[in-house]
Amino acid sequence: MAEAYVPAPQRWTLFLWVMQRISGVFLIALLLLHVIWLHYVDPESVLTVANVQIRLQSLLFGVTDTLLLAFAVFHGVNGMRSALYDYVGSPKKRRAISVGLLLAGMVLFAYGLWAFLPFVLGTT
DSSP states (O other): OOOOOOOHHHHHHHHHHHHHHHHHHHHHHHHHHHHHIIIIISTTOOOOHHHHHHHHTSHHHHHHHHHHHHHHHHHHHHHHHHHHHTTOOOHHHHHHHHHHHHHHHHHHHHHHHHHHHHHHHTOO
């Protein structure tokens, strides 16, 4: 049986749609892990800069918080793209929206890493 041909733009839209769902699932899982650890596993830990710095220097929390940042930025930017596409029909305007949001997402992710890096390196 031959597979149906799907044009490249539709494949890309389908990919983004699927990734929106996957990023949502990962956001829920990572947030649950974050909340359970901070409030139930280690409830005696006082929230201070020094304690946050110690926690973020561990590989588990560094990776978890970086993934949380990445999934949150992707989910928000892709959600904004989907919402704006509902109101814009022109392919040129849609392309401009996609490029603008991609750049904004990259800037937000870089800014988040920049804010996160001093805690990881221990230079706060």
